[in-house]
Amino acid sequence: MLQRRKTRQLTLGDDAHGYVRIGGDAPIVVQTMTSGYTHDVDGCVAEINRLAAAGAEVVRVAVPERKDTAALKEILPQVRVPIVADVHFHFQRALEAIEAGGHKIRLNPGNIQDRKQVEQVIDACKERGLPIRIGVNEGSIIERKDKQKRLKELGGVFSNNKHGHFLAIMITKLEEYLDIFDGRDFHDIAISAKSPDPDLVIDAYTEISKRFDYPLHLGVTHAGPRETGTIRSVVPLGHLLASGVGDTIRISYANDPVYEVEDALELLYCLCLRERKGVDLIACPTCGRIQVDLFTLVQEVRRKLAEEIELPIKVAVMGCIVNGPGEAEGADVAIFAGDRRGIIYVQGEKVANVPEAEILDALLAECRGFEARVRSGEVQLGQKTVAIAPPDPIGELGSGAEKIAAGEGDKVTGLTVGGR
Numbered sequence: 001m002l003q004r005r006k007t008r009q010l011t012l013g014d015d016a017h018g019y020v021r022i023g024g025d026a027p028i029v030v031q032t033m034t035s036g037y038t039h040d041v042d043g044c045v046a047e048i049n050r051l052a053a054a055g056a057e058v059v060r061v062a063v064p065e066r067k068d069t070a071a072l073k074e075i076l077p078q079v080r081v082p083i084v085a086d087v088h089f090h091f092q093r094a095l096e097a098i099e100a101g102g103h104k105i106r107l108n109p110g111n112i113q114d115r116k117q118v119e120q121v122i123d124a125c126k127e128r129g130l131p132i133r134i135g136v137n138e139g140s141i142i143e144r145k146d147k148q149k150r151l152k153e154l155g156g157v158f159s160n161n162k163h164g165h166f167l168a169i170m171i172t173k174l175e176e177y178l179d180i181f182d183g184r185d186f187h188d189i190a191i192s193a194k195s196p197d198p199d200l201v202i203d204a205y206t207e208i209s210k211r212f213d214y215p216l217h218l219g220v221t222h223a224g225p226r227e228t229g230t231i232r233s234v235v236p237l238g239h240l241l242a243s244g245v246g247d248t249i250r251i252s253y254a255n256d257p258v259y260e261v262e263d264a265l266e267l268l269y270c271l272c273l274r275e276r277k278g279v280d281l282i283a284c285p286t287c288g289r290i291q292v293d294l295f296t297l298v299q300e301v302r303r304k305l306a307e308e309i310e311l312p313i314k315v316a317v318m319g320c321i322v323n324g325p326g327e328a329e330g331a332d333v334a335i336f337a338g339d340r341r342g343i344i345y346v347q348g349e350k351v352a353n354v355p356e357a358e359i360l361d362a363l364l365a366e367c368r369g370f371e372a373r374v375r376s377g378e379v380q381l382g383q384k385t386v387a388i389a390p391p392d393p394i395g396e397l398g399s400g401a402e403k404i405a406a407g408e409g410d411k412v413t414g415l416t417v418g419g420r
């Protein structure tokens, strides 16, 4: 288990939307943000509910206009997760969102020039017990007399860091922001320091975590399309989380935010920071030995199992018996393909040998049956009682003695896999 940095804890939510704790000993929280207009009440409600169904525990909505905060009043009774109002330039939007029943405010104090307006928002949140996330933004430095002196001090601290100048500005700015909150005796704060630069994200959050004990909201902003944004996001977030830094995460893609939620959850599962919900699917990448359309099979297995299976059953889909049994070690349910057919094992016992067209249904049936047996207490997940003995490639998996003798054991007739 990873050692996590100790932080203060904040709570958001209410009886109708549930309570979510962030920081302290709370599990790392998965957040996302709606992509549509908040004033489109039906569309916004549908999107929030879709994101919650995918696993989002907190959903943020933008409230740039009065019609958005007005819509919040209609949206809140129709959703069941805490909602964060994302405010940028108008403190009045924050006050309206608080009045509408929003559960948390995301605010960049540097974007609201009048300190008294920021204080009004802080006081309104304090009165209602609402937390505030403050973001560090390079373009919004609040002037203060000794800023240059502090920048110089921090510049010395970060002189060996290629992001040294930005880090100095960021820490200075955070100190200034936190002074405002301290002045109102307000400490229900989460901090974010996002950037599109993964390297900078690592440095920024690492340095903040050394200096402040507020919970951290991790993210790589404007990470791009999912195809490249996944690695751009998961590398720094994974690094930070594995170092014990981070209390809530949002992955940002130029795509359907459901993917953000799915990938954030998978990241937490992979780091053992969250108990997995649903199937843990492993699959071979295929190679020249493949004799079924494994890519299509894996996609179908993934989709169907996500719909039907709730328990974290480990399922392995393997293209052949050469490495399959070893790589599927520990799987509760495994399938090894041969020449247009597959053999299915459940906790090490061979239970079926079916043609390719029947693999999906047979595998699903075995997973359903296994889940029912786990629920009844008959078996336990991960309880592998029988070692997987490789199936006979010549007989059972249909490669054929003649093909093997002729050196054609892995020859695939008329098979197209993944367009190759």
Ligand code: SF4
Binding pocket: 284, 285, 286, 287, 288, 289, 290, 318, 319, 320, 321, 322, 323, 324
């Ligand atoms: S399991 Fe078999 S087909 Fe899949 S990558 Fe390994 S050797 Fe190749």
